[in-house]
Amino acid sequence: MKLSQIGEETLLESIRKTFSHCSRNIVHGIGDDAAVLRQSSKYLFVSTDMMVEGIHFNLRFITPYQLGFKLVTVTVSDMYAMGCTPQYLLLNIGLHKDTTKHFINTFFAGIQAALLKYNCDLIGGDLSSVRRDISLSAVSIGGGKKILSRKGAQPGEKIYVTGFLGDAACGLELLKRMNKPVPITCSNTSRIQSFKGLSRKILQPLLKRHLLPDLKKPAPFVKHASSMMDISDGLLIDISRLCKESKVGAKIYSDKIPVSSELRNASIKLGLSCQKLALTGGEDYELLFTSPRELKRGAYHIGDIVESGTVLIGKNGQETPFSPEGYQHFL
Amino acid sequence: MKLSQIGEETLLESIRKTFSHCSRNIVHGIGDDAAVLRQSSKYLFVSTDMMVEGIHFNLRFITPYQLGFKLVTVTVSDMYAMGCTPQYLLLNIGLHKDTTKHFINTFFAGIQAALLKYNCDLIGGDLSSVRRDISLSAVSIGGGKKILSRKGAQPGEKIYVTGFLGDAACGLELLKRMNKPVPITCSNTSRIQSFKGLSRKILQPLLKRHLLPDLKKPAPFVKHASSMMDISDGLLIDISRLCKESKVGAKIYSDKIPVSSELRNASIKLGLSCQKLALTGGEDYELLFTSPRELKRGAYHIGDIVESGTVLIGKNGQETPFSPEGYQHFL
Numbered sequence: 001m002k003l004s005q006i007g008e009e010t011l012l013e014s015i016r017k018t019f020s021h022c023s024r025n026i027v028h029g030i031g032d033d034a035a036v037l038r039q040s041s042k043y044l045f046v047s048t049d050m051m052v053e054g055i056h057f058n059l060r061f062i063t064p065y066q067l068g069f070k071l072v073t074v075t076v077s078d079m080y081a082m083g084c085t086p087q088y089l090l091l092n093i094g095l096h097k098d099t100t101k102h103f104i105n106t107f108f109a110g111i112q113a114a115l116l117k118y119n120c121d122l123i124g125g126d127l128s129s130v131r132r133d134i135s136l137s138a139v140s141i142g143g144g145k146k147i148l149s150r151k152g153a154q155p156g157e158k159i160y161v162t163g164f165l166g167d168a169a170c171g172l173e174l175l176k177r178m179n180k181p182v183p184i185t186c187s188n189t190s191r192i193q194s195f196k197g198l199s200r201k202i203l204q205p206l207l208k209r210h211l212l213p214d215l216k217k218p219a220p221f222v223k224h225a226s227s228m229m230d231i232s233d234g235l236l237i238d239i240s241r242l243c244k245e246s247k248v249g250a251k252i253y254s255d256k257i258p259v260s261s262e263l264r265n266a267s268i269k270l271g272l273s274c275q276k277l278a279l280t281g282g283e284d285y286e287l288l289f290t291s292p293r294e295l296k297r298g299a300y301h302i303g304d305i306v307e308s309g310t311v312l313i314g315k316n317g318q319e320t321p322f323s324p325e326g327y328q329h330f331l
Numbered sequence: 332m333k334l335s336q337i338g339e340e341t342l343l344e345s346i347r348k349t350f351s352h353c354s355r356n357i358v359h360g361i362g363d364d365a366a367v368l369r370q371s372s373k374y375l376f377v378s379t380d381m382m383v384e385g386i387h388f389n390l391r392f393i394t395p396y397q398l399g400f401k402l403v404t405v406t407v408s409d410m411y412a413m414g415c416t417p418q419y420l421l422l423n424i425g426l427h428k429d430t431t432k433h434f435i436n437t438f439f440a441g442i443q444a445a446l447l448k449y450n451c452d453l454i455g456g457d458l459s460s461v462r463r464d465i466s467l468s469a470v471s472i473g474g475g476k477k478i479l480s481r482k483g484a485q486p487g488e489k490i491y492v493t494g495f496l497g498d499a500a501c502g503l504e505l506l507k508r509m510n511k512p513v514p515i516t517c518s519n520t521s522r523i524q525s526f527k528g529l530s531r532k533i534l535q536p537l538l539k540r541h542l543l544p545d546l547k548k549p550a551p552f553v554k555h556a557s558s559m560m561d562i563s564d565g566l567l568i569d570i571s572r573l574c575k576e577s578k579v580g581a582k583i584y585s586d587k588i589p590v591s592s593e594l595r596n597a598s599i600k601l602g603l604s605c606q607k608l609a610l611t612g613g614e615d616y617e618l619l620f621t622s623p624r625e626l627k628r629g630a631y632h633i634g635d636i637v638e639s640g641t642v643l644i645g646k647n648g649q650e651t652p653f654s655p656e657g658y659q660h661f662l
């Protein structure tokens with residue numbers, strides 16, 4: 001059955017049933033002109049993110065489930081990046097009228113898995129048809145007491161990341177070379193076959209990082225951090241943005257960048273530069289933050305904030321100034 | 332100059348400068364991962380709306396200025412429809428990399444004109460490239476004390492609309508026949524030439540209603556209304572939705588539907604049914620609400636809420652049951 005036979009009203013009705021919620025702060029949820037919330041936190045955080053077919057995703061490499069999961073995840077990541085835990089989501093979903101019922105069901109299953117994982121309620125959105133490319137956007141809302149923006153880093157502070165970098169970019173590269181979707185879900189990651197001499201054990205964390213990213217919560221770092229963002233476009237461009245907003249510079253120590261053994265292994269087999277993937281690869285969705293404190297747990301110290309200039313320090317101490325490299329739309 | 336030469340970072344920088352704001356409740360605006368607000372109203376209202384090229388608009392009939400103006404207007408209308416006055420907007424903007432600087436500038440001029448008109452601040456959003464069709468969405472946020480949803484209409488209450496119906500649908504039909512954009516703006520509506528024997532005076536309100544809709548504020552009706560929505564898809568489908576949510580029926584008196592003299596005039600010349608345009612034409616963005624009170628000003632009494640059934644009463648008292656007609660996506 002296709003969306004052209006189901007229609008907007010029936011789809012909306014099924015979404016309302018699937019995503020019924022019980023938070024008592026949702027006064028009015030899905031199905032009206034606007035959603036209404038009770039909100040009593042000091043600050044209200046709002047973020048929105050687009051995902052467009054052919055730009056952010058390619059259905060040759062991603063399943064509808066993974067697409068739905070990722071749509072929620074990218075906007076939750078933006079909120080985590082400000083030190084906030086989102087509570088509510090709205091989704092704008094533009095699909096072709098030839099979309100199958102199976103696509104819709106698995107797409108919404110992915111959305112639901114992510115909402116459950118990140119403990120968010122879907123409270124509204126908009127449905128539309130599109131002529132060609134799928135067009136999606138997600139809005140997330142949450143309350144909080146402390147704001148961690150890109151401003152606030154001070155010279156002398158340490159720069160931290162919360163996990164391995166480059167895995168997601170390597171995962172995307174793997175998918176492009178496999179040229180087919182890998183139908184893993186949150187509850188079933190067994191459907192990976194070895195590829196180019198790389199075992200399932202090596203492939204799984206790389207593919208999963210790209211397809212079903214597992215966000216780190218900001219809570220353990222909020223108290224000590226002076227600035228924060230998520231790494232979505234690549235470490236170098238993102239730290240450049242943080243430095244620009246904070247009006248400071250940064251030294252990044254290349255041998256301190258956390259890189260997974262799987263990435264080291266796969267990059268050799270694929271003929272890719274492991275360091276380039278870690279420094280410029282996008283979509284890792286790890287948190288990047290600065291702090292005057294020495295943190296022992298959950299984060300890797302990769303550099304220091306300085307007065308000005310952005311420099312990469314090599315293994316032997318050689319300094320290479322870097323300019324923002326990474327993904328820029330339109331260019 | 333094209334967007335491919337300007338780039339995302341430069342465009343973002345120019346947006347930040349253009350839309351700087353001074354509301355002290357905006358703690359953190361455009362340019363970070365999320366926007367942060369101070370919010371102290373009893374209820375928080377949030378709404379989002381998509382506008383996709385080829386579905387919601389056709390660049391053969393609409394200028395970039397009008398597109399920007401309408402993008403803001405449709406989401407403000409959703410908030411008005413709940414009895415709320417929005418204060419903040421986020422915009423998701425997906426444009427082709429070949430988009431010209433002139434397009435971008437006039438598109439943002441339209442956005443700015445609408446923000447000014449509806450007294451809203453742009454606080455964030457997302458920019459993306461698209462391969463083909465332009466994809467836009469707007470998120471609006473506001474605080475309020477009373478919620479006017481689609482639920483709440485009671486048998487015996489009166490049904491009101493705040494203005495003429497059918498004008499926007501007639502305006503769209505005119506544009507399709509003219510097959511070219513009519514470059515009117517909020518400050519200049521003089522650029523209309525007579526068409527098929529219809530004078531500028533007749534054409535102007537019809538075209539303006541479609542291209543630059545002028546929303547009625549809900550404030551004068553909030554106190555007395557029991558349910559409310561905006562007419563975006565057409566009177567009959569929208570009243571059907573209100574009835575469904577309120578679990579009631581409606582009688583609509585066809586001779587009480589407010590119709591402009593311009594619509595009467597143009598529909599004859601164009602060979603269209605004036606009544607059909609008024610009953611099923613979309614995008615008028617008038618408020619539709621119910622109230623137990625007899626209201627003297629600013630709204631037209633067009634029908635009554637009954638226990639069940641939706642019926643149109645003709646001039647001579649003949650009753651025609653109606654099923655929801657109007658625009659449904661995907662079908």
